[in-house]
Amino acid sequence: MNLRRIAFFIPLLGCGRRCVYCDQNAITRDAGAGGAATPGAVREVLAALDSPVELCYFGGSFARVPRARMIDFLDAVRAAPSGSVITFSSYPGDFDGAYGLETIATLKKYPIATIELGIPSMDAAILEACGRGGDSEAIKFAVKRLRDNGFHLGAQIMIGLPGQTADSAMSDVNTLASLMPEGGKWDFRLYPCLVLEGTELEAMYRRGEYRPLELGEAVRMSGKLTLEAERLGFRVIRVGLPESTSLKKSVLSGPYHPAFGELALSEKTALSLVAQKPKGPWTIEAKNISHLTGHGARGIKRVAELAGMTEKEVRSLLRVH
Numbered sequence: 001m002n003l004r005r006i007a008f009f010i011p012l013l014g015c016g017r018r019c020v021y022c023d024q025n026a027i028t029r030d031a032g033a034g035g036a037a038t039p040g041a042v043r044e045v046l047a048a049l050d051s052p053v054e055l056c057y058f059g060g061s062f063a064r065v066p067r068a069r070m071i072d073f074l075d076a077v078r079a080a081p082s083g084s085v086i087t088f089s090s091y092p093g094d095f096d097g098a099y100g101l102e103t104i105a106t107l108k109k110y111p112i113a114t115i116e117l118g119i120p121s122m123d124a125a126i127l128e129a130c131g132r133g134g135d136s137e138a139i140k141f142a143v144k145r146l147r148d149n150g151f152h153l154g155a156q157i158m159i160g161l162p163g164q165t166a167d168s169a170m171s172d173v174n175t176l177a178s179l180m181p182e183g184g185k186w187d188f189r190l191y192p193c194l195v196l197e198g199t200e201l202e203a204m205y206r207r208g209e210y211r212p213l214e215l216g217e218a219v220r221m222s223g224k225l226t227l228e229a230e231r232l233g234f235r236v237i238r239v240g241l242p243e244s245t246s247l248k249k250s251v252l253s254g255p256y257h258p259a260f261g262e263l264a265l266s267e268k269t270a271l272s273l274v275a276q277k278p279k280g281p282w283t284i285e286a287k288n289i290s291h292l293t294g295h296g297a298r299g300i301k302r303v304a305e306l307a308g309m310t311e312k313e314v315r316s317l318l319r320v321h
């Protein structure tokens, strides 16, 4: 059963360092349930509900929040109607060593729906350039440790990071898929890297050390990656950062678009149709036709480009049912 999600934000709580592109305050300030959450405020919201929910903690590194406070946040689920579950985002390194094992033992006492791991890249040089540290082996270790303890996982992947190429991001998606258990259907989120005001990435950008992706480039890359992620068995649950006024104000440069996810979906649909039938005719469900016709018929234009046809020809070869 898909439960209603209620997101609470704990901006930068538990983060040992600050990733160069990150400004969780800008991303989360006016999203979701509002402001930085406290366990008491979470309990209050949950106690007023009359049906179970998926309680989500995002915006920080939940499993590194000091243990007593983390438990307070976890315990808040007991105020929610029975059957409620918890999802949170964390840094893979949070599950290292003996501390990581203790954290896992604690988490097992709670109804954890999904642990979303921030895995912007698995390339050590890119992670270093992002101020994150870690490498592919450390990430694989955390993923396997959580998987083998029975947790359902989510991967938060990024594109357009300093030094990152499209091939590198594609290779990460394939590596993560190889770790997914049969029928695992891990969640998949994809975020384009944006230059936000006040971040280290802004300084790198101003010094000419970082060039963000163009919007079109990022959309094409996202369409390709999400198509591949779905083919490999992931459940794509978000592409692009949640739109908010504070985010919009903070973006200095990069592939920002309020409907980035829809643009990526149009790219994915076009790629998928042409891969199945290079010259059509193409069948699409009526409920999905906007993936082709929305945003100035971007999807139709893209099918035309990929198939080497005119837009009119593409329209004549579309079968909507």
Ligand code: SF4
Pocket: 012, 015, 017, 018, 019, 022, 023, 024, 059, 060, 061, 091, 118
């Ligand atoms: S771990 Fe996540 S929330 Fe923490 S600084 Fe890095 S990107 Fe931001």
